Amino acid sequence: MAALLELEDVHARYGAVRALHGVSLEVGEKEIAAVLGANGAGKTTTLRAISNTVRRSGAIRFAGKSLTRRTPEAIVRLGVAHVPEGRGTFAELTVDENLRLGAYTRRGSIKDDLKRVRELFPWIERRRDQQAGTLSGGEQQMLAIARAIMARPRLLLLDEPSLGLAPLIVSELFRIVNELNEREGTAVLVVEQNANIALDAATTAYVLEAGRVALSGPSAELRENDSVRRSYLGY
Ligand code: ATP
Numbered sequence: 001m002a003a004l005l006e007l008e009d010v011h012a013r014y015g016a017v018r019a020l021h022g023v024s025l026e027v028g029e030k031e032i033a034a035v036l037g038a039n040g041a042g043k044t045t046t047l048r049a050i051s052n053t054v055r056r057s058g059a060i061r062f063a064g065k066s067l068t069r070r071t072p073e074a075i076v077r078l079g080v081a082h083v084p085e086g087r088g089t090f091a092e093l094t095v096d097e098n099l100r101l102g103a104y105t106r107r108g109s110i111k112d113d114l115k116r117v118r119e120l121f122p123w124i125e126r127r128r129d130q131q132a133g134t135l136s137g138g139e140q141q142m143l144a145i146a147r148a149i150m151a152r153p154r155l156l157l158l159d160e161p162s163l164g165l166a167p168l169i170v171s172e173l174f175r176i177v178n179e180l181n182e183r184e185g186t187a188v189l190v191v192e193q194n195a196n197i198a199l200d201a202a203t204t205a206y207v208l209e210a211g212r213v214a215l216s217g218p219s220a221e222l223r224e225n226d227s228v229r230r231s232y233l234g235y
Helices: 043-050 072-078 095-102 111-120 137-149 167-184 195-201 219-224 226-233
Strands: 005-014 017-027 032-037 055-062 080-083 155-159 187-192 204-209 212-218
Touching: 005 043, 017 032, 017 043, 017 055, 017 187, 017 204, 017 212, 032 043, 032 167, 032 195, 043 055, 043 080, 043 155, 043 187, 072 080, 080 137, 095 137, 111 137, 111 167, 137 155, 137 167, 155 167, 167 187, 167 195, 187 195, 195 219, 195 226, 204 219, 212 219, 219 226
Parallel strands: 032 187, 032 204, 080 155, 155 187
Antiparallel strands: 005 017, 005 055, 204 212
């Protein structure tokens, strides 16, 4: 069966700075995959290449369609939702307004989607009128994910969701990502510096080094790999 997302020999750059040098990877339908790597390895750029928010070349296909020439908005409409690093909620708007914005690419009633989101994040209903900027870091990250899934994506791109959060909150966040994946079959490509938690959540992982995939395979195998252990797991 063809993968849901396929990247083949993807290059990307910021002006004269080349950030990706031929990245190839796949995410299966309903799969959670992880991209690991040190600072500056190209993890964020890989997600930006998928959502077409960086200059890139190479083949990128989603559900059998090429994303190469599509606008970022067209890519969202096809079913790819991107939660950027640093949360990306609108601080001045309420929780409820943030959620409604997440559904802007869709027509029709969003009642069912608000219900789906409340099932995954029960606290959201109680805080619906609170300004997003006054939520805790963990709540803001959850709201960013909740807003993304209002668009009913088939693939969720998560950029460093654990950044700056306490370990317990990180576990809760990944529990919810797993629940979303199991309940709704949403595929996830998560970029993480926290290799431990990412390898627990994902079935497949890719290790990026200097804009290239240095290693890839089933998470369980990468966990046993000596260089992954030394460089990313710290034991
Ligand atoms: P981090 O964990 O620090 O975000 P990363 O693995 O996500 O790291 P990228 O942000 O994708 O790495 O960066 C890849 C390379 O591209 C780095 O060399 C970085 O300095 C460069 N880069 C990233 N953003 C820009 C930009 N806006 N302008 C110029 N160079 C950039």
